[in-house]
Amino acid sequence: MKKLLLIPLACSLLAVTPVFAQEPAPTGVMPPGTPKPPLRMMREKAELEKQQMMENRQEFTQEKLEFKQKLQETTTGIREDRREFREGVIGERKEMKAGVMEALKNASSTMERRSILKEAQEERAEFRNRIKSEWDANRLEFKGRRDALKGEARDMAAERAQGIMQRLIRALERFEDMLGKIDSRLGTLEAEGADIADAAAKADAAGSALDDATEAVEEAKAAIEAAAASDTPKEEMDAVRATVRDAVEKVKAAHAALKAALEALKQASFPTLDDVTEDTQE
16 A cells, blocks of 8 residues: 555654743742733743643644554555455356356257357456456545545644644744843833943844744745645655754744843943943043
8 A cells, every 4th residue: 555655744743843941930929919020921921832732742642643543454454355355256256167167067068068158258258347347446445545544644744734833933923022122121221321232232133033033934834835735745855854943943043042132131231430430531
């Protein structure tokens, strides 16, 4: 039986599911009614998504096991049906031959034997035509079973891929939101006279990393859609693996760049009294 080609796609996509590190939890107890800091809200959302991701992974693993069992049962069923069909053909052919031999044995004249042989020849021709028709019907039925499994595998792969892409997109949306808050805070600090040079540079780097990650995610989505729609998904596998891994790595890189910008923001300093005195003297 032609092997289904989309199962490796689902497995390869499972292997590159992203897991992003989170910021350390702040210490201390917040007074009642105090709004949660943006970083804590971002972290809590990420934790919820991480928990959902683990549940989805377990569900997908169970679905994959069930699909493999169904695939094995279908393959075994087709093999058994073919064997029974062949055995039935062989048995019927033997019965026909035995009947002809018995008729010839009991024939009392040459004319009768000729008539038996002619009738046997016609029966064999009808038998061959009937067997061919039945076998063609069986082949279509077997193909239908395989196509149903292939469609199910394609749906599983597409659903898994969409889940991965959605998580990447949500992560980028969180990062974009946090970068906007960083830029806003940098503007406030700069107006107050703080030294934000290092933080601003790291924020720019984070913005570039987010742009690269967004582009990589779009390329991965296109590759996955092309593979899911292809009649020969095996030919698309290398592109899917490469683009998904690239997207995951670039989203992780964007996350790391954003963390660096946040750390630099915390370190933004205001000029000391000595600095102000030196500037005044100049």
